[in-house]
Amino acid sequence: xxxxxxxxxxxxxxxxxxxxxxxxxxxxxxxxxxxxxxxxxxxxxxxxxxxxxxxxxxxxxxxxxxxxxxxxxxxxxxxxxxxxxxxxxxxxxxxxxxxxxxxxxxxxxxx
Amino acid sequence: xxxxxxxxxxxxxxxxxxxxxxxxxxxxxxxxxxxxxxxxxxxxxxxxxxxxxxxxxxxxxxxxxxxxxxxxxxxxxxxxxxxxxxxxxxxxxxxxxxxxxxxxxxxxxxxxxx
Numbered sequence: 001x002x003x004x005x006x007x008x009x010x011x012x013x014x015x016x017x018x019x020x021x022x023x024x025x026x027x028x029x030x031x032x033x034x035x036x037x038x039x040x041x042x043x044x045x046x047x048x049x050x051x052x053x054x055x056x057x058x059x060x061x062x063x064x065x066x067x068x069x070x071x072x073x074x075x076x077x078x079x080x081x082x083x084x085x086x087x088x089x090x091x092x093x094x095x096x097x098x099x100x101x102x103x104x105x106x107x108x109x110x111x
Numbered sequence: 112x113x114x115x116x117x118x119x120x121x122x123x124x125x126x127x128x129x130x131x132x133x134x135x136x137x138x139x140x141x142x143x144x145x146x147x148x149x150x151x152x153x154x155x156x157x158x159x160x161x162x163x164x165x166x167x168x169x170x171x172x173x174x175x176x177x178x179x180x181x182x183x184x185x186x187x188x189x190x191x192x193x194x195x196x197x198x199x200x201x202x203x204x205x206x207x208x209x210x211x212x213x214x215x216x217x218x219x220x221x222x223x224x225x
Contacts, residue, residue, distance in 0.1 A: 041217060041219055043216070044213040100169075101153055104154075
């Protein structure tokens with residue numbers, strides 16, 4: 001079951017903040033976040049396990065609300081380098097056999 | 112550089128033909144995943160291998176098959192190619208096939224079917 005991401009696309013000015021959401025109709029074991037720049041391969045950002053854990057990576061952080069089966073990716077003080085498509089990937093168990101990516105959110109950061 | 116290599120980088124072939132895409136995982140990684148990404152589309156999971164065995168199957172067509180060899184490199188075979196098979200094919204690797212794991216993606220093979 002593919003997760004739903006919102007918004008589909010967002011345009012920001014450098015220095016602005018953004019939130020990207022990922023939700024599922026199934027109970028989730030974990031949520032993964034990847035970023036893909038145009039013409040490049042996806043790059044791993046972070047994994048969140050059930051338990052409401054919040055992780056951070058520089059000015060990019062994420063939360064996971066297992067009760068709502070949703071995760072949010074927070075990008076603060078956006079930089080031009082943040083532009084790209086952000087994909088969440090979800091697992092419904094810890095066997096590594098039910099991993100599926102969402103459709104992606106296209107983020108454009110303008111100067 | 113993720114450490115995952117894919118060859119060839121580009122492939123142009125005609126409908127009805129058969130092609131083989133190759134992937135070498137990062138050193139030490141036992142799992143290989145294959146994904147298909149059509150123009151401006153998401154990542155469609157095709158298949159996963161772990162230490163030579165098929166571990167998970169996604170939306171892989173019957174015309175497609177894959178295998179992982181004893182040296183852990185993997186090949187994706189696409190046969191009876193159709194125009195709709197034109198896409199970017201990514202391979203990714205991870206240390207294990209079980210959670211938690213992060214996937215490292217190769218640069219991709221762009222397949223164009225004419």
